[in-house]
Amino acid sequence: MRPLISRPSGNITVMPVIYSSIRFDATNLLASCLGKNVGIPVKRLDMLDSIKSSLYKSPDWEYEKEWRLINTNNILDSHPHLKYAPVGIYYGAQISDINKKILRRIAFEKGLAEFEMYIDKSSSDYEMKIRPLSFK
Incomplete structure (x- = not known):
């Protein structure tokens, strides 16, 4: 049985x-x-x-x-894997200058697209807007 x-x-x-x-x-x-x-x-x-x-x-x-x-096989030695690699970075409206500088360098080295989040102060809503950034 x-x-x-x-x-x-x-x-x-x-x-x-x-x-x-x-x-x-x-x-x-x-x-x-x-x-x-x-x-x-x-x-x-x-x-x-x-x-x-x-x-x-x-x-x-x-x-x-x-x-x-x-x-739990080799849990301490292994690392979870994602199938996808990032293709872009979205910078929050309140990101610090130093963090943005570090991430911009990484984005340039890795060829990642960059976008900046902002609030349009001339608008009556609180909606976040997105604008692309170019490498400087």
């Missing part, structure tokens, strides 16, 4: 989903993935961030009481 539930093989771990109204902040994970794709090393501050990002879900789904199978 076969068991109804089989034990996960290898380095597969069963973990409960975390239902939270606060989203997991995967900013550093995304930055390190994108950096890797364009050849710029970005230090990962949390080596378990890829696992954590897989476990968070809105409390709207809490009724599911979901568990997930997570492959």
Whole structure:
């Protein structure tokens, strides 16, 4: 007789989903993935961030009481991969001069398009506008 539930093989771990109204902040994970794709090393501050990002879900789904199978094989040595590399940078309206200078140099070296976000002060709405930047 076969068991109804089989034990996960290898380095597969069963973990409960975390239902939270606060989203997991995967900013550093995304930055390190994108950096890797364009050849710029970005230090990962949390080596378990890829696992954590897989476990968070809105409390709207809490009724599911979901568990997930997570492959922990070489988790500390591996790095998540994105299939896409960035093609452009959008500078926020309040970016600091130093950060913009650093990113502009990277954009030039990598051939990335650049865009600037701004608020049209002559307009009555608060809508963000976008304008392309050229290399100077």
